[in-house]
Amino acid sequence: MTxxxxxxxxxFAGLREQLGLPSIQSKLQAPLTVxxxxxxxxxxxxxxxxxxxxxLLCAVNKEIVSPEHVVRAGDEVAFFPPVTGG
Amino acid sequence: MTxxxxxxxxxFAGLREQLGLPSIQSKLQAPLTVxxxxxxxxxxxxxxxxxxxxxLLCAVNKEIVSPEHVVRAGDEVAFFPPVTGG
Amino acid sequence: xxxxxxxxxDFNAGKEYQALTSVGAGAIVTFCGLVRDHSAEGRIDALxxxxxxxxxxxxxxxxxxxxxxxxxxxxxxxxHRVGRLEAHQQIVFVGIAxxxxxxxxxAASFVMDRLKNDVPxxxxxxxxxxxxxxEVKESDRQAGAKx
Amino acid sequence: xxxxxxxxxDFNAGKEYQALTSVGAGAIVTFCGLVRDHSAEGRIDALxxxxxxxxxxxxxxxxxxxxxxxxxxxxxxxxHRVGRLEAHQQIVFVGIAxxxxxxxxxAASFVMDRLKNDVPxxxxxxxxxxxxxxEVKESDRQAGAKx
Numbered sequence: 121m122t123x124x125x126x127x128x129x130x131x132f133a134g135l136r137e138q139l140g141l142p143s144i145q146s147k148l149q150a151p152l153t154v155x156x157x158x159x160x161x162x163x164x165x166x167x168x169x170x171x172x173x174x175x176l177l178c179a180v181n182k183e184i185v186s187p188e189h190v191v192r193a194g195d196e197v198a199f200f201p202p203v204t205g206g
Numbered sequence: 207m208t209x210x211x212x213x214x215x216x217x218f219a220g221l222r223e224q225l226g227l228p229s230i231q232s233k234l235q236a237p238l239t240v241x242x243x244x245x246x247x248x249x250x251x252x253x254x255x256x257x258x259x260x261x262l263l264c265a266v267n268k269e270i271v272s273p274e275h276v277v278r279a280g281d282e283v284a285f286f287p288p289v290t291g292g
Numbered sequence: 293x294x295x296x297x298x299x300x301x302d303f304n305a306g307k308e309y310q311a312l313t314s315v316g317a318g319a320i321v322t323f324c325g326l327v328r329d330h331s332a333e334g335r336i337d338a339l340x341x342x343x344x345x346x347x348x349x350x351x352x353x354x355x356x357x358x359x360x361x362x363x364x365x366x367x368x369x370x371x372h373r374v375g376r377l378e379a380h381q382q383i384v385f386v387g388i389a390x391x392x393x394x395x396x397x398x399a400a401s402f403v404m405d406r407l408k409n410d411v412p413x414x415x416x417x418x419x420x421x422x423x424x425x426x427e428v429k430e431s432d433r434q435a436g437a438k439x
Numbered sequence: 440x441x442x443x444x445x446x447x448x449d450f451n452a453g454k455e456y457q458a459l460t461s462v463g464a465g466a467i468v469t470f471c472g473l474v475r476d477h478s479a480e481g482r483i484d485a486l487x488x489x490x491x492x493x494x495x496x497x498x499x500x501x502x503x504x505x506x507x508x509x510x511x512x513x514x515x516x517x518x519h520r521v522g523r524l525e526a527h528q529q530i531v532f533v534g535i536a537x538x539x540x541x542x543x544x545x546a547a548s549f550v551m552d553r554l555k556n557d558v559p560x561x562x563x564x565x566x567x568x569x570x571x572x573x574e575v576k577e578s579d580r581q582a583g584a585k586x
Binding site: 319327435 | 452454472473474540543551
């Protein structure tokens with residue numbers, strides 16, 4: 121699948137605060153891996169450089185995925201720092 | 207210390223039932239180890255032969271002791287099977 | 293058999309335990325985590341717990357099911373609170389019922405170790421040093437990796 | 440800090456847990472043992488628990504103190520019931536409060552493993568096969584020896 125895909129991206133905890141927003145709706149060029157999505161977001165200048173952190177985790181449709189995971193149209197993508205619950 | 211010592215001996219659980227009594231008061235020749243006390247009790251004929259079991263535990267004054275422990279006048283001695291609480 | 297709740301409201305640990313007594317278990321282990329009033333860095337006034345609605349519940353449910361495949365369990369419950377929680381308040385309840393104690397102890401311990409590594413929940417700490425997001429502890433990472 | 444009770448009356452596990460929440464703990468682990476309604480040999484109707492008055496309490500207290508030397512604990516409680524207990528009734532409560540969860544889990548598990556080996560308590564089982572004194576399980580002996 122190629123062309124533009126509409127993707128919702130959520131941010132949580134410290135990352136949400138650093139970016140100053142809980143989510144964005146993005147039109148991006150597909151096919152697209154999580155790693156390249158993260159890179160594209162990180163390249164948008166301040167404060168987006170915080171997306172460069174290799175410690176960030178990514179979930180697609182509420183399941184943890186690896187950086188190689190391919191994002192599809194309609195997916196809900198989330199980036200967040202390592203978890204600290206319990 | 208030698209001579210006769212007055213000792214209370216308690217029995218619990220299955221051992222108490224096999225002997226048909228919860229305790230005895232005994233005058234015994236001192237010095238006396240737990241092992242020899244157990245042997246003396248066991249040699250009194252039925253049903254006392256059940257005291258021969260090497261699985262029995264012994265407490266003196268409510269602390270577990272080894273067979274070599276020396277019993278003294280006024281001690282409270284208890285014999286019982288391996289424990290199964292919890 | 294397995295139930296999960298994510299809520300701001302406090303929970304009654306006694307009632308949660310009671311709910312586990314109806315399954316004929318021989319052993320019930322519960323864990324409760326509470327907000328401590330201090331850490332190595334000083335006084336703690338409160339924590340704010342953030343979660344990812346939907347994913348947090350799913351991941352907790354998967355965690356109980358994972359424990360249920362690994363040990364022979366009769367029932368399991370997790371409640372995790374979110375939002376601002378003051379010092380000494382309850383944060384999390386984990387209850388595991390099984391026939392024998394070893395399975396209950398291990399499964400409850402497993403759930404807590406993995407919860408701290410795998411479930412989308414984040415703690416912000418408010419205290420003597422202002423407020424900051426809690427860092428991952430190396431000891432928690434190791435505890436999660438041992439299973 | 441450490442409290443022990445041996446009694447016939449039932450206990451309220453929720454209240455026992457509550458009593459442990461006043462010490463500023465970050466982690467509270469509780470264990471409850473209940474009378475199962477079956478074993479490998481068939482139906483169980485009830486258990487009768489016999490103890491050695493005085494020694495049972497002393498040994499339980501020593502067990503908590505031993506745990507308190509081995510782990511960093513804030514509080515610990517044991518209640519062990521004696522007399523006739525029907526299927527599904529509660530037998531024993533162990534509650535441990537500490538700053539961190541690993542100490543609480545390990546200490547509670549240690550107390551149960553050692554209780555089953557060291558504390559003068561004996562179970563008679565009433566059920567399908569009549570009544571008999573419960574035999575020591577090899578798995579319990581091993582669990583007690585591992586600490």
